[in-house]
Amino acid sequence: SQQGEEDPQALSIQEGENATMNCSYKTSINNLQWYRQNSGRGLVHLILIRSNEREKHSGRLRVTLDTSKKSSSLLITASRAADTASYFCADGDNYGQNFVFGPGTRLSVLP
Amino acid sequence: DSGVTQTPKHLITATGQRVTLRCSPRSGDLSVYWYQQSLDQGLQFLIQYYNGEERAKGNILERFSAQQFPDLHSELNLSSLELGDSALYFCASSVGATNEQFFGPGTRLTVL
Numbered sequence: 001s002q003q004g005e006e007d008p009q010a011l012s013i014q015e016g017e018n019a020t021m022n023c024s025y026k027t028s029i030n031n032l033q034w035y036r037q038n039s040g041r042g043l044v045h046l047i048l049i050r051s052n053e054r055e056k057h058s059g060r061l062r063v064t065l066d067t068s069k070k071s072s073s074l075l076i077t078a079s080r081a082a083d084t085a086s087y088f089c090a091d092g093d094n095y096g097q098n099f100v101f102g103p104g105t106r107l108s109v110l111p
Numbered sequence: 112d113s114g115v116t117q118t119p120k121h122l123i124t125a126t127g128q129r130v131t132l133r134c135s136p137r138s139g140d141l142s143v144y145w146y147q148q149s150l151d152q153g154l155q156f157l158i159q160y161y162n163g164e165e166r167a168k169g170n171i172l173e174r175f176s177a178q179q180f181p182d183l184h185s186e187l188n189l190s191s192l193e194l195g196d197s198a199l200y201f202c203a204s205s206v207g208a209t210n211e212q213f214f215g216p217g218t219r220l221t222v223l
Binding site for chain 2: 033035043044045088090093098103104
């Protein structure tokens with residue numbers, strides 16, 4: 001069954017701007033993961049944030065986690081055309097289940 | 112290269128047929144996942160295995176079945192194929208049951 005979803009479903013920004021996308025989930029989690037997918041390719045893991053963490057950074061990526069609201073956000077700063085892709089989240093829950101859910105956010109970065 | 116291999120890369124078959132997709136996880140990974148991605152349905156989680164046991168089930172049709180073998184490779188069997196089953200099928204693996212997943216390149220299935 002679906003665990004939640006990402007929003008917005010589509011986002012279009014100019015190169016250099018920041019992009020923020022959100023993920024809501026339904027169960028209690030052990031961690032939350034973000035993935036990127038370029039068209040027709042397999043998903044690539046970007047970053048994992050554990051349930052006891054509130055914020056995590058990796059290069060131009062910043063992820064926050066609010067377990068009280070069961071939500072996470074992914075911020076991409078100073079976006080580039082190469083960031084154009086779909087972004088998905090997955091939650092590793094406390095029952096040992098872990099899967100990517102939701103329609104993803106389709107990000108277009110315009111030059 | 113994620114280290115996850117999937118065969119075949121492409122598969123063209125007819126309605127009513129049965130096919131088997133194969134996935135070899137990264138060395139040491141115990142968990143395997145299957146996903147279906149089509150243009151109209153988006154990315155759909157099908158099933159997760161952990162060390163040979165089913166761990167989570169998603170939108171997997173009764174015509175579809177999967178298993179994970181003792182050597183940890185996995186197969187996804189699709190039977191009584193319909194036109195709507197045409198899609199990219201991804202396999203992913205992870206070390207544990209809730210760690211980050213590594214995705215294979217996918218098998219593109221076309222049902223004519």
